[in-house]
Amino acid sequence: NAGVMQNPRHLVRRRGQEARLRCSPMKGHSHVYWYRQLPEEGLKFMVYLQKENIIDESGMPKERFSAEFPKEGPSILRIQQVVRGDSAAYFCASSPRGGAAGNYNEQFFGPGTRLTVL
Amino acid sequence: AQSVAQPEDQVNVAEGNPLTVKCTYSVSGNPYLFWYVQYPNRGLQFLLKYITGDNLVKGSYGFEAEFNKSQTSFHLKKPSALVSDSALYFCAVSLYSGGYQKVTFGIGTKLQVIP
Numbered sequence: 001n002a003g004v005m006q007n008p009r010h011l012v013r014r015r016g017q018e019a020r021l022r023c024s025p026m027k028g029h030s031h032v033y034w035y036r037q038l039p040e041e042g043l044k045f046m047v048y049l050q051k052e053n054i055i056d057e058s059g060m061p062k063e064r065f066s067a068e069f070p071k072e073g074p075s076i077l078r079i080q081q082v083v084r085g086d087s088a089a090y091f092c093a094s095s096p097r098g099g100a101a102g103n104y105n106e107q108f109f110g111p112g113t114r115l116t117v118l
Numbered sequence: 119a120q121s122v123a124q125p126e127d128q129v130n131v132a133e134g135n136p137l138t139v140k141c142t143y144s145v146s147g148n149p150y151l152f153w154y155v156q157y158p159n160r161g162l163q164f165l166l167k168y169i170t171g172d173n174l175v176k177g178s179y180g181f182e183a184e185f186n187k188s189q190t191s192f193h194l195k196k197p198s199a200l201v202s203d204s205a206l207y208f209c210a211v212s213l214y215s216g217g218y219q220k221v222t223f224g225i226g227t228k229l230q231v232i233p
Contacts, residue, residue: 043208
């Protein structure tokens with residue numbers, strides 16, 4: 001059973017370009033989470049998605065960032081008009097169970113995409 | 119709101135010595151607690167979890183953690199450190215909030231095991 005897959009592993013963009021980060025959850029997982037990791041700042045929650053639904057996007061910047069998890073295909077984190085401050089490692093995690101009360105929601109992480117904005 | 123505190127940015131320990139990585143949490147209910155490890159340029163790997171039951175939880179690679187409700191702590195421990203344990207360790211808490219089981223991660227503690 002393949003783990004969570006993310007691609008690309010490394011992405012270089014110039015300021016103003018768009019960045020698209022892909023995440024394929026583990027087989028049988030329909031819940032996806034995106035996190036951003038900045039040096040010295042730990043792991044910050046961005047968004048939680050189920051198939052075709054955004055459940056919680058409270059950690060997502062209001063502008064330039066969007067996420068989707070279509071019925072078919074990977075989850076996409078999209079950053080428009082990137083700026084140098086967007087440079088970070090972006091991690092995707094998936095879980096087999098969702099958010100019902102009592103589900104302990106163990107998450108399985110992908111290897112991350114390291115975005116560098118020049 | 120739920121939060122996790124990892125009070126030490128870095129922990130240094132000599133190889134073969136016992137290690138402790140501290141974690142305290144703040145929630146308004148009964149949490150589920152986790153430890154994850156991150157090696158350089160890799161994603162997070164699950165180490166262990168506390169859901170209910172015995173306060174001492176055993177996990178991967180010889181690690182264990184003790185849940186202490188009165189002190190709201192969940193410290194990670196290992197009796198004898200290995201150089202290969204050097205990595206970044208994250209504590210996390212999961213609590214039902216806002217309609218789903220939300221996970222909050224600590225800022226991470228860098229563990230350096232000195233040969």
